[in-house]
Amino acid sequence: MKVISNPNTNPVSSAERDKRVAEPGFGKYYTDNMVVAEWSEATGWADAKLQPYGPITLDPAAMVFHYGQEIFEGMKAYSQPDGGVSLFRPDANAKRFAKSAARIALPEMPVDFFVKTVEELVKADAGWVPKKIGESLYIRPFMIATEVGLGVRPSNHATYILIATPAAAYFNSAKAVTVWISTEYVRAALGGTGEAKCGGNYAASLLAQKQAAKEGCDQVAYIDAKERKWVEEMGGMNLYFIKGSGKDAKIITPKLTGTLLPGITRDSILTLANDLGYKTEEAMISIDDWRDGVKSGEITEIFACGTAAVVSAVGTAKSIHGTWQTGDGQPGPITNQIRAALLAIQHGSAEDKHGWNKRVI
Structure with a gap:
């Protein structure tokens, strides 16, 4: 062919x-x-x-x-x-x-x-x-x-x-987005099409996105369909949570359960974060973990990632359980570092250790 x-x-x-x-x-x-x-x-x-x-x-x-x-x-x-x-x-x-x-x-x-x-x-x-x-x-x-x-x-x-x-960038990288945690609608269920990149998944997200806009939010974050408490992903992006600061920080993303899209940017960041000296983990994170971690200061930064958005900080979360802000509500240093490091590889100004770039011209 x-x-x-x-x-x-x-x-x-x-x-x-x-x-x-x-x-x-x-x-x-x-x-x-x-x-x-x-x-x-x-x-x-x-x-x-x-x-x-x-x-x-x-x-x-x-x-x-x-x-x-x-x-x-x-x-x-x-x-x-x-x-x-x-x-x-x-x-x-x-x-x-x-x-x-x-x-x-x-x-x-x-x-x-x-x-x-x-x-x-x-x-x-x-x-x-x-x-x-x-x-x-x-x-x-x-x-x-x-x-x-x-x-x-x-x-x-x-x-x-x-x-x-x-x-251009899907979101302004200098500003953090506000997300609405949907407890009424789900994106996908086990055995469904959550792992597939198909239009139906996105069509199903539009009503929740409309609801988020009414709440003054930029994006929707979904929870699981079974227990209705585990954080999964946003409408078109995977999520990352950072605990701690500096080189002792741990960078965590919800683990793939069959209902999340296995994002290529998500996967790249797991590798890149290790290259930068951070610990990484794929784990189950609940709404309570999110809220309590932000309020206690344990969770210091949150960001979303995807091909279109690259890396975009999440500043504030809203839900029927209340509203909470991460840090000062602005993009944090580790989020900015990861974004800059990823773009540097993609644009060829940093070493491509993993052979990710394929030269066309």
Whole structure:
């Protein structure tokens, strides 16, 4: 399988592209090209095609519209000091994409083929990669069920599409976010799709996000569906709790139970924190642990992490159990250190000890 190149012959002008890249926002502008690949049960994966970005046409009875058979990924390409471009851990995204596909009964895309499509799009649209530290080309691969029919069963046809958008930081890193701990709604349950990166998980989070906004909060933090007390993750990010300060600090994240998304940034931070000399732990953390730890001062910092958000401090938590603020409510020194260290690796200004960056250009 290969990527057949038929790039946009009428791309956005260099001047207009540079203007858009200078003020990218998040999902505001899209690059000149996209990649499309088709799969059928009878023939498997066909060659992918790099083609001009544009609308797609689907039959109204395409299964994705009726049964939600859809998955996606989020990954980034980063500018490097010498003007080149690198991807961050694309193999990890490829493997998670395949795992999500298996859970939603969609075809698994071979890791090498997935990475090849991403590389070809980044090469074609390299001029869209922002140069500023903390900004990147956000890459969105997704797959949808495109068989025409209303029978409730796995689709025998699927379409893979890859698009990209220049992106600034999702949150202002100089400010901490406020979160609403949802006790009414849950994100996922054991045996469900919590580990898969599928649209249904995010659709289910929107009502709670709306509730959070009414409470004056930026994001939602979810608890488990069974005991309704264990902290899991935020709507689109994993959580980290820091106990103590300085080199004696311990950095803790809720352990993967089958209901949390195994975040690639989450995994990277576990390794990076150890590199920086901190102790790390994956553990169960309850709402009471969160509240009491903050009030006693044992928990000194909290941050969320994800591909889009990178690392974002959590300053205040609100819930039906009350409101509590971590420290002075601002990003703490360890949170800032981890964010800076991660970005330094991604942008090629620090040693990549673990071989996470994959050079494209």
